[in-house]
Amino acid sequence: MDRTRPAYDEMYAEDARVRPHYAAYSDWLVRQPDDALRQKRAEADSLFHRVGITFAVYGEQEGNERLIPFDIVPRILSASEWRTLAAGLEQRVRALNAFIADIYHGQDILRAGLLAPEQIFCNPQYRPEMQDMDVPGGIYAHIAGIDVVRAGHGEFYVLEDNLRVPSGVSYMLEDRKMMMRLFPELFSLNRVAPVEHYPDRLFENLSSVAPAGVADPVVVVLTPGANNSAYFEHAFLAQQMGVELVEGQDLFVREGFVYMRTTRGPQRVDVIYRRIDDDFLDPLVFRPDSVLGVPGLMSAYREGRVTVANAMGTGIADDKSIYPYVPEMIRFYLGEAPLLANVPTRVLRRPDDLAYTLAHLDELVVKEVHGSGGYGMLVGPTASEAEREDFRLRILASPEKYIAQPTLALSTCPTFVEQGVAPRHIDLRPFVLSGREVNIVPGGLTRVALRAGSLVVNSSQGGGTKDTWVLED
């Protein structure tokens, strides 16, 4: 984690030799003229526009939909790298689900003293409405998006657990479709593990957590509507699963059950894959001004008449203030050593971590514990003196709101940019499905920071995506 050393490159070893799992691709790549690649990239852009694979941008009128830039150079993981990663992800998500179940039941972890009670009960992500309620299979985070980066000599680190409404899986699927269309020959040169069955797995997973006694559950996807930035993904997943895409106004609760309004009258709904935040789900319980949700949903949910995925209150486990304790959770709930490392994290509510951080602001990344999407964050080495000073004051005002981490030299992957193929920093978001069993489709969404040297991969801040290949043995 020494940032003077160049970042780990996914394709090239330190002696500039191509890593074995990239060999077939690299042989192919060097034979492609830049013009041909440029033309393929233009073709991809026009296809994405026509197919409408876009994200909506708030506050703009006509043409308020943008493309997330797609890079035509894939990110490749070897079979053994993936095995390590997948085992670690499954372990981590099992522990996180166990943690949420424990928090909303016996709270053994608090009694064991691993976490202070105020870290839970003073956290806005803790939902008292969920206390002592049983959910099917004891699963809370049915769909988890775990952000993983590589640093140092290529070790994996978990950067963030996304357990509320993680998005991006549609790009994983569409990027693959695009690569197969643009470069079919690559898929005969490489044995790439398929990802296309994700919607089937998702549907099975959602069906498996239906309320007890429902034989053929009616599953729906609940979206905030066509103006939401991830609307394409909501519509895409509903279509791929063959289920209805509903808005809050399409659902209502009567005599304890949830129904949707159809042209033939009300129809029962058993499982809601919701892509709306907790706060907006039920105006009777959460934000009363929400028009996106369904009045009475929470009471039907508490009665076990409908399953909501992900469960309400999962935010307590993916909060940045809880993140530093996940390795402890793995030991505590599973009795296992963590297979995937956390990024070493300083918790500024601890006085010595605070003192260290203030003395090393120019080296560290400081994050607000409730921020997301790359906002509310100080990247010390690239920030100006004034920005660091501003953050110092904010930290001193309420240190418990911040954590600090070393600036990771995220791994780089060759990327096709204006100047040709050049290394750019990347991360990875695999999607972990938990139901009756845990399922991970090989790969995930690779995000890439398209600006040279940038470490910010978020699509809201100039990031793009790549197809992610897991090679089969």
Added chain:
Amino acid sequence: MLSRTADHVYWLGRYAERAENLARTLDVQYRLSLLPQQLHADGIGWRGMLNTLGLAAAYADRHDALEPHRVIDFIAFDRDNPSSILNCLRTARENARAVRGTISSEMWETFNATWLEARANAPSRFTARNVAEFVDWVKYRAHLARGVVLGSMLRDEGYHFMQIGTFLERADGVVRLLQTRLACEPAGTDGGPVAHDYYPWSVLLRALSAFEIFRRVSRDSVTPGNVLGFAVFRRDVPRSVYRSAALVYENLQAVANAQSAETERRAGLLHASLRFGTIESIPPAGIDAYLNGILATTADLSERIGRDFLGHSPAG
């Protein structure tokens, strides 16, 4: 099917059809305005079109003078006119986007591409000056969309609601197109063959893609009465009012629910009146009233369908 989904497919059908009908109406008026003998009547023609489309007031708000290129621009491209062809294509696309998970991907891509291309080309390639090219393009995209719907859409309720929207709109649009033409007829025409009738009414037939059909199925000459009878009452002409009403009725029967009996009855009544009606049974002076009656029925059916199926609250 979700009521909201049915609502969106219904309006998808309506707006796609409306864009095409507007293009066809514009086409007729534009071609007629090129005729030398029509020069003096030109103002009447453009004004008559705005009137029958219900857009005269909206136009007057935007422009002082009635100038052909401004009228064309207003009907075809004006982004502030919610009923312009461009906006109909946009609204059709917005409705498709709202149900992109329900309709086929090919359908969504077609409606999306139509809108993206229209937006990219107006006002550079498509302008009032070459409106004929634009009209051809709109018709071409409409043919394409129809084919995609026929070839890729599941024949479930969504398909029926889209058909209902399409054919209600078509009945409405064709009636308005006929009224536009009638508004330019000199008063006191008795319906007999007059040489100067030929061109305007054959243009109208062409706008309905029905000139060759008329020639083939009818020995009659091109007169206002013959063309009206043909465009309103023939079952086998794809854009006739009768055929549109028949398809509304047929598709409505396929989706009937517990509360839709009265709506079905009224659609059936319209269907029967066109099935057994003849142009000869309507006195020439009563034609406009007859056509207005059809417009009132289509408006009533639209409102009732909204209430019975699509989750709209009752008007008033």
